[in-house]
Amino acid sequence: MGNDMAEAEPTAKRRVTIREVAERAGVSMATVSRVLSGNHPVPASTRARVLRASRDLDYVANAHARALVGGGRKMVAVVLRQVTSPFYAQVAEGVEAEAASRGWLCLVGTTGGDPQRELEFVQLMREEGARLVILVGGVVEDDAYRERVAHYAQALDSAGARLVLCGRPAPDPDIPALVVEFDNEAGAHAITGHLLSAGHRGIVFLGGLPGNTALDARVAGYRAALAEHGLPPEAAHVVDCGLGRAAGHRAMTQLLKETPDFTAVFAGDDMVAAGALRAIAEAGLRVPDDISVVGYNDIPLAEDFNPPLTTVRTPAEELGRAAVRIALRDPEHAAGAHHLLGTHIVVRDSVQPPPQAPRDAAPDRPH
């Protein structure tokens, strides 16, 4: 059916352009552009011919040429440490969903936690003309960070783009960046309270990462809750092992060997909790009978841990959605704004009152 294209010389790896469509339809390029954009009145008959030609040739517009003259495609970029982290993946999904629902293209980049790659990616997004750049995840807030972010913000802003900091602080309230994050301190406070209410007094925080804003806030919430229950500052025991399943496993193994005087663990996030749970099981101890464990984030599989994990639910997808929604809703007003999203505890089976008798420091592992 009408594929006289076969006669045409082999278009050796060249995209078909608007000019070819115009020729085939017997109209000018401008007319083709008009029917394709659909923002200009064109009689149905011409319109049909153009559409027909475009379809026959399987024409797709060159987005770059279009971007050059028009404003460019509406594009949002999310930058994460890694997509394989369940929490980050959910945030990305939220951004993607909200962006897609508005007809925006979403690009996700990963840095592996390397500031250099982050910088390169932001640079890339500037080149590509992203209108919205969302940086996700806690960071250590040092001078280098502050300088970097100030630069991003200024550069993006002067190009008419917007910067959103998701779960990380703005170095300065005057900077043209929007921050959206969870109330880490409140969440940590609440879950620590949950442990305290169950009767625990020896609670260790596993997964500190000094300088990291998200973790520092959780530690602060933890300390505050301890203090409120009348415990002395020394009651706080923070293990700075960082995040990740492996770190949690390693630190917990060590802790069990060296420090017998605790009955509960507050893991910095659910992945740390997973590692801790595993280490406890390997040591022949049971959760929650011997030790109670709580996590943070409520990743989708937290319910499948052994035992199902009591944790703090941080609606990650909503965080992503909120980031783009707020940034797009009120562009001018958004700059410099700070939005705190709430969290709540999800009670499952990993917490119980502490056992009566203290356990041995390093019990024999059943074989």
Next chain:
Amino acid sequence: MGNDMAEAEPTAKRRVTIREVAERAGVSMATVSRVLSGNHPVPASTRARVLRASRDLDYVANAHARALVGGGRKMVAVVLRQVTSPFYAQVAEGVEAEAASRGWLCLVGTTGGDPQRELEFVQLMREEGARLVILVGGVVEDDAYRERVAHYAQALDSAGARLVLCGRPAPDPDIPALVVEFDNEAGAHAITGHLLSAGHRGIVFLGGLPGNTALDARVAGYRAALAEHGLPPEAAHVVDCGLGRAAGHRAMTQLLKETPDFTAVFAGDDMVAAGALRAIAEAGLRVPDDISVVGYNDIPLAEDFNPPLTTVRTPAEELGRAAVRIALRDPEHAAGAHHLLGTHIVVRDSVQPPPQAPRDAAPDRPH
């Protein structure tokens, strides 16, 4: 230091162009282009001045303009159902890593399993000039699918781009597409054999998805293993509940109520296994004492299930890396090629010989 920029008129939301850099450096645009591209000899003194100006102005090239005249940025696009699936996320991470290591930009798009969105995304990638498009994940192979993919392949190819099918079949070996996938049948065969060797004879496959190529292959491997052990075809019991944790939970709950005559479950993937494990626990039964369970994919958290899951390891990240490596390695030769990646069993604690006495159909749930 040297920020006489402050004197310049406010560049009201306009990106700085190469012309401004040229003016500031007192050279022509061509010269700026040359030093920035670095592919043309330029005296060190001029070079320094240009670099200086470029830095002062915080210039970044307009990628669209560049793409228009040059070949455009090397960009690979991965298309997945969703990033929050641990398996897909790992594949994406592999693609991203391999692409980044070669200086390619990686864009990930999600479809939610909707062919329409898939089509739109591929179209978008054509517009953006992606040089490599990777479609990931099994599909139901119907006529619509075959037609769609044939179209993608032809369109991409005629624009000089490449199409990779990851874990899904090429509708026709002559099509200019590369397929890279795991040997699902072999993996399923092996793990079914593992269950059979443990003494199980009543093994149900949970998570069939008729028409889906990946699942069909696993079912085929399952049936083949059964047959090899001398079991009649009726011994196969496939529950077509589809994938996902929720589906697995629902189907398993139902199965426990209605069908008491099985001792092991082969879940279509680890998420289904998670749901099944949960359902079994809710029914007051124990794994592996009462029922053995195996999964598929070995997602990172499979080890943290209750009990740790015996499953088939499909190196997802390697799948992603292989896809780009193969596609980029031997462009001409790659078209039409079919690469099968191997898998292996990971033995953990969810399999044990079947119990002696048959269990009740629907034991009382402990409350």
Next chain:
DNA sequence: GTGAAAGCGCTAACAA
């Protein structure tokens, strides 16, 4: 070594 000029594919005035 460096500048002038052409043109990538497209859209948006401006004419007709």
Next chain:
DNA sequence: TTGTTAGCGCTTTCAC
């Protein structure tokens, strides 16, 4: 209603 024209920001001959 439709065509002609002038760029968008950049790279790349081709002269000088």
